[in-house]
Amino acid sequence: MPEGLFGLNPWLDGLIRLLLIVGLMTVVAMGLIYIERKVLGRFHARVGPQRTGPFGLLQSVADALKLIGKEDLRPRNADPWTFEFGPYMVFIPIFMGFVVQPFMAGFGVRVLDLGILYFVAVSSVSIVGWVMAGWGSDNRYAMIGGMRAAAQAISYELPFVLSLLSVSMLAGTLNINEIVLAQWQVPNIVWQPLAFVIFFIAALAELNRPPFDIPVGESEVVGGPFVEYSGIRWSMFFLGEYASLFIMSVLISALFLGGYEWPFGTQLGIGFQLLLTVVKAAILIFLIIWVRASVPRLRIDQLMGYAWKILLPLSLVQVLVNGFVLVYHLPLPVLTVAGVGGIVLLSWLTERAIRKPRAARASAIALQSEAAS
Amino acid sequence: MVTESAHEFETQDLLLNVGPQHPSTHGVFRMVMQVDGEVVRDIIPYIGYLHRGAEKLCETMDYRQGIGFMDRTEYLAAMNAELSYVMAVEKLAELEVPDRAQWIRMILVELNRLASHLMFMGAFGIDVGVFGTPFIYAWREREAIIDLFEEISGDRMMYAYLRPGGLAWDVPTNFVARCREVLTAVNQGIADFDGLLTKNEIFVARTQGIGYISAADAIDFGMSGPSIRASGVPLDVRREEPYLKYNEIKWDVITETDGDVYARYLCRLGEMRESVKIVEQCLEQLQPGAIMPEKMPRMLRTPPGEVYIRTEAPRGEFGVYMVSKGGNRPYRLKVRSACLSNLQALKHMSVGQYVADAIIVLGSIDIVLSEVDR
Numbered sequence: 055m056p057e058g059l060f061g062l063n064p065w066l067d068g069l070i071r072l073l074l075i076v077g078l079m080t081v082v083a084m085g086l087i088y089i090e091r092k093v094l095g096r097f098h099a100r101v102g103p104q105r106t107g108p109f110g111l112l113q114s115v116a117d118a119l120k121l122i123g124k125e126d127l128r129p130r131n132a133d134p135w136t137f138e139f140g141p142y143m144v145f146i147p148i149f150m151g152f153v154v155q156p157f158m159a160g161f162g163v164r165v166l167d168l169g170i171l172y173f174v175a176v177s178s179v180s181i182v183g184w185v186m187a188g189w190g191s192d193n194r195y196a197m198i199g200g201m202r203a204a205a206q207a208i209s210y211e212l213p214f215v216l217s218l219l220s221v222s223m224l225a226g227t228l229n230i231n232e233i234v235l236a237q238w239q240v241p242n243i244v245w246q247p248l249a250f251v252i253f254f255i256a257a258l259a260e261l262n263r264p265p266f267d268i269p270v271g272e273s274e275v276v277g278g279p280f281v282e283y284s285g286i287r288w289s290m291f292f293l294g295e296y297a298s299l300f301i302m303s304v305l306i307s308a309l310f311l312g313g314y315e316w317p318f319g320t321q322l323g324i325g326f327q328l329l330l331t332v333v334k335a336a337i338l339i340f341l342i343i344w345v346r347a348s349v350p351r352l353r354i355d356q357l358m359g360y361a362w363k364i365l366l367p368l369s370l371v372q373v374l375v376n377g378f379v380l381v382y383h384l385p386l387p388v389l390t391v392a393g394v395g396g397i398v399l400l401s402w403l404t405e406r407a408i409r410k411p412r413a414a415r416a417s418a419i420a421l422q423s424e425a426a427s
Numbered sequence: 428m429v430t431e432s433a434h435e436f437e438t439q440d441l442l443l444n445v446g447p448q449h450p451s452t453h454g455v456f457r458m459v460m461q462v463d464g465e466v467v468r469d470i471i472p473y474i475g476y477l478h479r480g481a482e483k484l485c486e487t488m489d490y491r492q493g494i495g496f497m498d499r500t501e502y503l504a505a506m507n508a509e510l511s512y513v514m515a516v517e518k519l520a521e522l523e524v525p526d527r528a529q530w531i532r533m534i535l536v537e538l539n540r541l542a543s544h545l546m547f548m549g550a551f552g553i554d555v556g557v558f559g560t561p562f563i564y565a566w567r568e569r570e571a572i573i574d575l576f577e578e579i580s581g582d583r584m585m586y587a588y589l590r591p592g593g594l595a596w597d598v599p600t601n602f603v604a605r606c607r608e609v610l611t612a613v614n615q616g617i618a619d620f621d622g623l624l625t626k627n628e629i630f631v632a633r634t635q636g637i638g639y640i641s642a643a644d645a646i647d648f649g650m651s652g653p654s655i656r657a658s659g660v661p662l663d664v665r666r667e668e669p670y671l672k673y674n675e676i677k678w679d680v681i682t683e684t685d686g687d688v689y690a691r692y693l694c695r696l697g698e699m700r701e702s703v704k705i706v707e708q709c710l711e712q713l714q715p716g717a718i719m720p721e722k723m724p725r726m727l728r729t730p731p732g733e734v735y736i737r738t739e740a741p742r743g744e745f746g747v748y749m750v751s752k753g754g755n756r757p758y759r760l761k762v763r764s765a766c767l768s769n770l771q772a773l774k775h776m777s778v779g780q781y782v783a784d785a786i787i788v789l790g791s792i793d794i795v796l797s798e799v800d801r
Contacts, residue, residue, distance in 0.1 A: 098563040194443050198465070198782070264558060265629050273451040273554050274783045350629045351556025353783050354465050408632040 068164065075152050083296035084114035090296075090343050097347035124285035129192055132282065136190030141283070141290035143183025148298045151177045155301060156231045156308050158327040159320045169230040170218050173305070174211075177260070180294070181207040184269065187279035187291075199278020202354060203262065203269035209361035210259035210266075216369035217249040217256065221309050223376045224389075230305075234313035235320075241312035245389045246376075248396030250310045252369050257302045259361070262295070263342055265349040268357060299339060307334035356407075364403045368396055440468055443782070447476050451554050451786045454796030458773075460785060467785045470774045474767075477800040485760040490516050490591055490727050493757070497747075498585040500762060501798045503546055506532075506539035506576075507740035508798075509589040514670065515736040515747040516591040519729040527716035528593035533671045534606060534709045535576070535588070536738075537702040541613055542572040543741035544695045544702075547793045548620050551692065554790035555633050561623055568616035571609045578605065591727055593719035603710050610703055617699055625696065634689035638776040638788035641686060648775070649768040652743025654792050657694040658686035664739040676708040688791040695793075728755050735763075742766050742793055762801055766794040 088103065088111065095102025103110030128137055153176075154169040166172050181204055188200015222228050224245060225236040233242075243250045259266035270278040280291050307313055311334045314320065314327035352360070375392045378384065446457035455476035461469040481500050485493040494509055501508035510532060517524060524532075545565040552561025573583050579598050580588035588595050599605075624630045640650075645658040655662055663680045665673045681697035683690035729751040737746035743765025750759040769792045776792075777785035 094558070098559055099567055100563060194441060198443075198462075202465075264556065267556070268783070271556060271783065273556060274786050276450060346558050347560050348623065348627075349557065350552070350624075350627065350633055351783070352629060353633060353781055355781065356632055404628065408628045 072153075076149060079149060079152060079297045079300070080293065082300050083293045084118065086296040086300060086339065087114045087117070087292070089339070093340065093343045094347055097344070118289065121285055121289040126285040126287060127282070129282050131192040133190040133192070136186045137282075138287070140183050140187030140190055140279070141287045141294075143186055144180045145183070145290045145294040147176050147179040147183070148294045148301065151298070151301050154230055155304050156234050156313055157304070157331050158314055158324045159231070159235075165229065165231050168228045170222055170228045170233075173230075174215055174218065177298070177301075178207065178211055180298075184279050187283070191279065191282040193282050195275040195277070196279050196281050199269045199271075199275045199281070202275070203279065205354070206259055206262070206266065206269060206357060209358050210256045210365075213252050213361060213365035213369040214256035214260060216366070216373055217246075217253040218309070220246055220249045220369070220372045220376045223373065223380060230308055234308050234315045237312040237316050238319060239316075241310060241316045243310040245386055245393070246310065246372070247390065247393035248368065248400065249372050249393070250306075251397055251400065252365050252372070253306065253310070255365065256361075257306060258342065258345065259357070261299055261302055261342075263299070264346045265352050266357060267351055268354055271351050273351075299342065300335065303335035303338040303342070304331060306338055307331060311338075359407070360404075364400065364407065368400055368403075372396060438463070445786075447473075451790065453550060453790070453794055456770075456789075456794065456796050456799070458789075460782065462782055465781050465783075467777055467780055467782060470777060470785065472770065472773060474770070474796070474799050477796045479797075479801070481801045482760045482762055486757055489755050490520075490729070490757070493760070494587050494589065495585065497762075498587055499797060500764075500801055501740065501742075501745065501795060502584055503795050504539045504543040504741045505584060505586050506535045506589070507543075507738060508745055509586065510536055511736050511738045511740070511745050511747040513589045513591045514738065515734050515749040516727070516729070518734045518736060519732055519749060519751050520591060520727060521730075522592045522723075523720055524593055525717045525720065527714060528718045529671050530709050530713050531594060531598055531602075531718070532589060533673070534706050534713075535579070536671075537705045537709070538572050538575065538606070538609065540741045541699055541702050541706075542569045544699050545569040545572075545613070545616060547695055547741075548624070548692075551787070551790045551793075552624060554787045555624075555630060557623075557630075561620065564616060564619050564623065568613050571612040575605050575609050590719070592723050593717075597718050603713060606706060606710055610706060613699070613703060617696065617703075620696065625693070631689065633784075634687065634692060634787065634791075635685075636687050636689075637780060637784045638688045638691075638791055639686050640772055640776050644775060645686070645772065648772040650743065650772055651765050651768065652739070652741065653681075653694040653698060654691055654743065654769045654772075656681060657683045657690035659684040664737050664744055668737070670736075670738060672709075672712070673705075676705060676712075678705050678708075688787055691791045691793075726755055728753065737763065740765060742795065742798070743769060745798075762798075764798045764801065766792075766796075766798045770794055770799060 091113065092102040092110070103113035106112040106116045128134065151173050153164055154166050154173050184203040185200045188196045188203065221242055222233060224242065225233040227233060262269055270280065280288055283291065308331070313334070314331050318326070318330070320327065372393070375389065379386070379389055440461045440463050443460045443462050444457070445460055446452035447455040457473040457476065459471045460467050481496040485496050494512060497508040497512040498505040545568050549562035549565030553559065576586055577583045579602070580586040580595070640658055642658045642660050645655045645660060651662060659682055661680045661682050666680050678701050681694055681701060683694045731751055731753050733748070733750040735746060735748045737744045744763065745765055746763030748761040748763065749757050752758040773789060773792065777788040780788070
């Protein structure tokens with residue numbers, strides 16, 4: 055990374071980049087809100103926003119203005135400090151995760167050698183904000199939501215990190231930019247299909263997107279930790295949610311889809327690299343919205359069981375297989391075969407967990423009637 | 428309430444108030460759940476937020492004015508509610524309904540059953556947690572039915588189209604063609620739901636084995652409609668005591684044996700297919716003719732007597748008990764609500780399960796609060 059791109063001392067340079075990022079992310083999040091509403095509208099057989107500006111493009115701006123204009127309410131019994139700082143604790147770590155995002159070769163806020171470690175560490179802090187919001191609101195729905203968020207984050211952090219680890223094992227580095235550059239021939243998704251699938255599922259859970267949106271499940275806990283928030287504080291949660299959607303998509307495209315490097319290499323210039331990253335991220339975002347439009351919400355025990363009983367063992371197996379291949383210098387296609395086999399195993403296990411045999415269902419029913427009587 | 432626990436900490440159950448303003452209570456139902464973590468230990472339901480005294484009001488009105496109150500009693504299946512009411516009046520006044528009016532009534536009632544079940548599919552999809560997709564799919568098809576009803580009766584929800592003796596006026600000339608269009612749309616909708624929910628792994632995982640109720644318990648609670656047929660009891664008033672022309676056409680009573688939420692969903696889906704079949708056969712039978720008896724009095728008076736008429740509404744047995752002491756208004760009117768009886772079983776079905784499951788159990792019995800409270 056060229057130090058001092060803006061011709062200033064490194065601190066000031068970093069600050070300028072950070073401000074750029076915050077401004078950019080806000081715009082990106084607003085754009086994503088519009089895109090999600092429009093795409094979801096199409097999935098719903100309707101047209102989505104169309105009244106504000108051409109094609110409804112100004113919908114997010116109108117929403118933002120409305121939210122700024124709203125009264126910032128705080129329930130009387132809420133814990134003032136916890137309640138008021140909850141949104142910032144969600145918002146700031148997500149934006150900090152942006153620091154290591156690779157959009158173009160040599161241009162990020164900072165290129166860290168321990169980029170992945172930094173990202174994992176920073177992004178999991180935001181869960182503290184969720185719990186703060188849930189606890190501080192003095193609302194039972196919020197509390198249940200906050201607790202659910204914490205349980206979910208802790209469970210899915212493990213398969214998330216382990217599949218990150220299997221990618222970085224392959225590249226031999228924790229530096230995200232170097233992982234991108236290492237994919238100059240073949241993107242990681244070819245060598246690590248299982249890790250990609252697990253990472254995608256775990257990322258959905260980290261983002262609290264359906265089918266893992268139980269902390270905010272509208273039909274049960276009515277928005278969970280956000281239930282008492284209004285106005286600008288509520289919009290911070292919202293902004294954070296979409297910012298993290300974007301960041302996660304960029305990260306997946308960098309780690310598994312070859313980021314700005316594959317398939318054209320870096321010689322086509324910075325603008326083209328940015329375009330490539332954004333296109334890859336957009337495909338992933340579309341996929342995530344598609345999932346949202348078509349699947350129901352999991353229940354909390356199913357959600358936890360899926361992470362601990364299925365995803366975690368399989369991601370450990372992936373790390374193990376990677377280790378064998380690297381230590382014994384086996385040909386890389388072995389990884390592809392193993393990964394595809396792993397995906398088959400994953401879907402078989404999922405199917406088996408869902409379609410319980412009649413006996414298991416009968417025993418569950420017996421337990422229930424025992425509890426009822 | 429402090430419960431005994433194996434942990435060294437003293438734990439306390441949490442009282443969670445759900446409703447009357449909650450997205451998943453399908454109106455203004457309120458329940459207080461006693462939850463231990465995520466598990467429901469007890470449910471205390473509160474009803475009555477939508478009580479308008481419709482039964483009492485009907486006693487102050489002419490027989491024909493009462494029809495409007497029946498619409499508002501069961502606003503998602505207004506035709507079915509009207510049918511019970513006008514059939515009760517007809518039995519009291521000893522009116523003969525012409526054949527054409529009976530066939531048209533049957534078509535309308537079955538179409539309204541389709542509309543109501545579509546509403547269930549959509550709302551249930553949201554309860555289970557799909558973001559809006561099934562809801563809007565359901566509304567797309569329901570809209571076709573509602574449009575047809577609007578063309579016929581002039582209103583989209585409160586039709587007031589059936590009259591003691593027949594119909595308010597004849598259907599439009601393009602009625603049969605329009606019905607066929609609607610059926611095509613509904614068939615498409617059923618196929619969409621099959622694709623979107625029936626085989627969806629997460630949907631199956633969420634609904635199978637949840638909210639179980641045995642046939643014996645369901646009978647004890649006085650449940651009816653799809654909610655009891657899903658437990659394996661083939662109780663259908665259309666088959667038990669055929670009214671209109673239900674014994675002249677071929678149709679099946681759909682039952683499921685599992686008695687869980689998924690079975691109730693499948694049962695309703697199967698019933699929609701049956702309703703489509705029934706309407707198709709009725710359209711074949713429709714002949715031109717009168718829609719009201721020839722000698723219809725200007726002022727409808729009934730001889731003294733009492734009568735109980737029950738019909739199969741989308742949610743179960745919708746009964747009207749009517750006492751007349753002569754004159755042009757009922758002396759006493761009582762509506763037997765299927766939703767109220769089905770709702771009794773909520774606690775039985777959801778205690779011991781997760782909070783999220785209690786919500787979908789409530790969704791699966793498909794209540795309409797205006798019918799519960801009246």
